Amino acid sequence: MSTPANAHGDSPATTEPGVVAAAGDNEAQRREQLLSVENVTLTFGGVKAISDISFNILKGEIRAIIGPNGAGKTSMLNVINGFYHPQKGRISYKGKTRKRMKPYQAASSGIARTFQNVALFSGMSTLDNIMSGRSLKMKRGLIWQMLHVGPARREEIAHREHVEHIIDFLEIAHIRKQPVGKLPYGLQKRVELGRAMAMEPELLLLDEPMAGMNLEEKEDMSRFILDLNSEFGTTIALIEHDMGVVMDLADRVVVLDYGQKIADGTPAEVQSNQNVIDAYLGVAH
Amino acid sequence: MFYREAGQFKTTYEADQAMLPIAQDRVGLLLILLIAFAAIPLLASDFFISSIMIPFLVFALAAVGLNILMGYAGQLSLGTGAFMGVGAYACYKLATLFPDLNILIVVFLSGFFAAGIGVIFGLPSLRIKGLYLAITTLAAQFFLEWCFIRIGWLYNYNDSGAIEVPQRMLFGLAITGPHATPITRYLVILTIVAIMTLVAANVLRGRIGRSWMMIRDMDIAAELMGIRPLFSKLSAFAFSSYYCGVAGALMVFFWLGSAEVESFDINHSFLIMFMVIIGGMGSLAGCFMGAAFIWVLPVILRAIPSAFELNILAATMEHISSIIIGALIIFFLIVEPHGLARLWRVGKEKLRTWPFPYAT
Ligand SMILES: Nc1ncnc2c1ncn2[C@@H]1O[C@H](COP(=O)(O)OP(=O)(O)OP(=O)(O)O)[C@@H](O)[C@H]1O
Ligand SMILES: [Mg+2]
Numbered sequence: 001m002s003t004p005a006n007a008h009g010d011s012p013a014t015t016e017p018g019v020v021a022a023a024g025d026n027e028a029q030r031r032e033q034l035l036s037v038e039n040v041t042l043t044f045g046g047v048k049a050i051s052d053i054s055f056n057i058l059k060g061e062i063r064a065i066i067g068p069n070g071a072g073k074t075s076m077l078n079v080i081n082g083f084y085h086p087q088k089g090r091i092s093y094k095g096k097t098r099k100r101m102k103p104y105q106a107a108s109s110g111i112a113r114t115f116q117n118v119a120l121f122s123g124m125s126t127l128d129n130i131m132s133g134r135s136l137k138m139k140r141g142l143i144w145q146m147l148h149v150g151p152a153r154r155e156e157i158a159h160r161e162h163v164e165h166i167i168d169f170l171e172i173a174h175i176r177k178q179p180v181g182k183l184p185y186g187l188q189k190r191v192e193l194g195r196a197m198a199m200e201p202e203l204l205l206l207d208e209p210m211a212g213m214n215l216e217e218k219e220d221m222s223r224f225i226l227d228l229n230s231e232f233g234t235t236i237a238l239i240e241h242d243m244g245v246v247m248d249l250a251d252r253v254v255v256l257d258y259g260q261k262i263a264d265g266t267p268a269e270v271q272s273n274q275n276v277i278d279a280y281l282g283v284a285h
Numbered sequence: 286m287f288y289r290e291a292g293q294f295k296t297t298y299e300a301d302q303a304m305l306p307i308a309q310d311r312v313g314l315l316l317i318l319l320i321a322f323a324a325i326p327l328l329a330s331d332f333f334i335s336s337i338m339i340p341f342l343v344f345a346l347a348a349v350g351l352n353i354l355m356g357y358a359g360q361l362s363l364g365t366g367a368f369m370g371v372g373a374y375a376c377y378k379l380a381t382l383f384p385d386l387n388i389l390i391v392v393f394l395s396g397f398f399a400a401g402i403g404v405i406f407g408l409p410s411l412r413i414k415g416l417y418l419a420i421t422t423l424a425a426q427f428f429l430e431w432c433f434i435r436i437g438w439l440y441n442y443n444d445s446g447a448i449e450v451p452q453r454m455l456f457g458l459a460i461t462g463p464h465a466t467p468i469t470r471y472l473v474i475l476t477i478v479a480i481m482t483l484v485a486a487n488v489l490r491g492r493i494g495r496s497w498m499m500i501r502d503m504d505i506a507a508e509l510m511g512i513r514p515l516f517s518k519l520s521a522f523a524f525s526s527y528y529c530g531v532a533g534a535l536m537v538f539f540w541l542g543s544a545e546v547e548s549f550d551i552n553h554s555f556l557i558m559f560m561v562i563i564g565g566m567g568s569l570a571g572c573f574m575g576a577a578f579i580w581v582l583p584v585i586l587r588a589i590p591s592a593f594e595l596n597i598l599a600a601t602m603e604h605i606s607s608i609i610i611g612a613l614i615i616f617f618l619i620v621e622p623h624g625l626a627r628l629w630r631v632g633k634e635k636l637r638t639w640p641f642p643y644a645t
Binding site for chain 2: 081083102103104106107108112113115119120121122123124128131132133134135136138140142145146147148152153156157160161164195199
């Protein structure tokens with residue numbers, strides 16, 4: 001655990017109000033809620049992966065989800081984007097409450113994600129992987145695609161341009177045409193972020209985007225996440241094990257342990273919470 | 286040294302996205318088209334055209350169809366032969382029911398029947414994958430073969446059980462039937478195959494083609510990016526089967542002249558699958574290379590003894606050619622399991638960086 005203070009940006013007080021780190025509950029409540037999870041319970045057979053968890057994500061914030069291995073963090077993301085269906089509880093996204101949702105519906109309502117174990121399209125190039133993030137934005141039908149003239153070609157080129165901005169942003173121009181399967185792990189994670197960015201999501205779920213990276217790669221990735229949040233206003237939910245990174249990036253942190261929520265608050269609050277310290281130090285339950 | 290993109294700067298994304306961004310490749314393709322459309326009709330013998338080129342094109346088109354499904358969308362199918370059969374029987378029925386309809390329109394319409402049947406037998410792909418899916422397509426193969434035999438209506442209750450291609454004209458020229466010359470048939474087939482390959486290339490490099498590859502490579506991620514697996518898989522089955530269906534129609538109407546169920550049996554499914562695997566999964570050029578390798582090479586090998594007046598029995602030569610082809614298949618698959626197209630690409634890559642192989 002490193003810096004206790006929120007080092008997001010240089011001085012939170014001077015940045016524009018929408019992006020300011022939520023200092024406490026009062027301020028947090030004033031900001032618009034993008035997603036809220038209410039009393040969600042998810043079980044696999046006998047295993048309770050998530051039990052009765054509630055928390056929310058505010059528009060424009062970076063929200064970290066932390067916890068020891070097997071705490072239910074990935075399961076939580078899977079619930080949010082419709083991959084798992086919780087047995088109990090409700091999820092409201094942009095004011096609409098839902099119980100069940102298909103992953104592609106989540107995608108079309110503006111939720112994108114990356115995976116704990118890189119899930120790129122291994123047979124395709126970096127460029128095509130990121131282009132695939134534009135799938136929902138491309139509208140031309142089969143006939144135009146078959147001819148590949150006029151509107152279909154213009155559409156393809158317009159999206160290519162957008163994708164090139166992402167490639168520049170992530171500094172991966174040199175691997176644009178390479179098949180992603182052979183790229184080093186750190187770059188694969190970056191391409192995966194690019195693919196999620198291409199969807200222009202309102203809510204971006206990142207499952208351990210820095211796992212297995214060295215310090216320099218982590219710094220790059222942190223920079224991308226912060227820029228993404230401040231430049232494009234993307235709301236980010238982030239799972240991360242490196243506490244230093246969490247302290248630096250997150251506006252608010254929710255802590256899970258054995259499928260239960262044990263703390264929720266600013267990084268500083270969470271860090272001094274006795275439950276959290278116990279969970280991480282492995283005090284007997 | 287001569288195959289190099291140095292100095293060819295692309296200033297627009299459009300140029301970069303072109304199908305063949307390197308000038309030498311474009312020249313190469315132009316040359317191939319020139320040979321196919323001009324040199325072969327002018328110079329080649331009837332035997333070469335009707336026994337080598339026409340079947341080669343038919344199989345290449347069927348391989349394109351299967352490759353879309355297997356190589357691009359990642360769905361295994363052993364029903365290619367039967368899907369070709371659906372196209373052929375549909376073409377025959379349409380041609381005899383509507384004798385005045387232009388035969389080319391009939392050919393293109395018959396593909397839709399194959400596409401429909403393909404979608405029906407593609408439904409299990411929503412639940413099962415890989416070899417298990419292959420088994421259900423195998424069931425499709427046998428079921429459809431059974432239909433081709435039992436449903437007399439399909440071959441107009443001919444005593445022979447075969448479909449006989451009627452004569453049809455285009456611009457006053459017989460293009461199907463016994464009086465159509467090999468060159469006419471060849472040119473018709475070549476035009477259709479060239480256009481359909483171009484269309485396939487267009488679809489594959491656009492949104493729809495990408496959605497197939499997304500499902501192939503990582504279906505979970507594809508779904509979370511807004512691809513509906515149902516639509517994507519079934520559209521791949523439809524598109525692929527359409528191509529196989531048209532290939533089947535072409536096979537009967539422009540090559541065989543008449544056909545029975547044997548022309549669409551499981552052996553043909555395997556033959557086309559070999560072409561795709563040898564040529565290269567996920568490569569259109571590979572379909573043509575695979576078809577050439579599996580169909581053209583044996584014909585040439587068999588023709589060697591008579592050309593050099595060697596005294597070898599035809600049957601012996603048949604065996605020798607099988608052995609050679611088998612050995613070559615094993616050799617190529619060991620050297621490059623991803624097929625001839627990949628071998629070709631790796632070779633070009635080497636040429637591009639020669640003499641500094643570490644330059645990239
Ligand atoms: N598909 C599944 N089937 C059965 N059990 C599952 C499934 N997914 C998760 N679990 C169980 O749910 C619990 C929470 O798993 P989850 O992957 O959400 O943990 P996590 O917090 O992401 O852990 P890690 O830090 O290791 O990634 C674990 O006990 C896990 O075994
Ligand atoms: Mg996890």
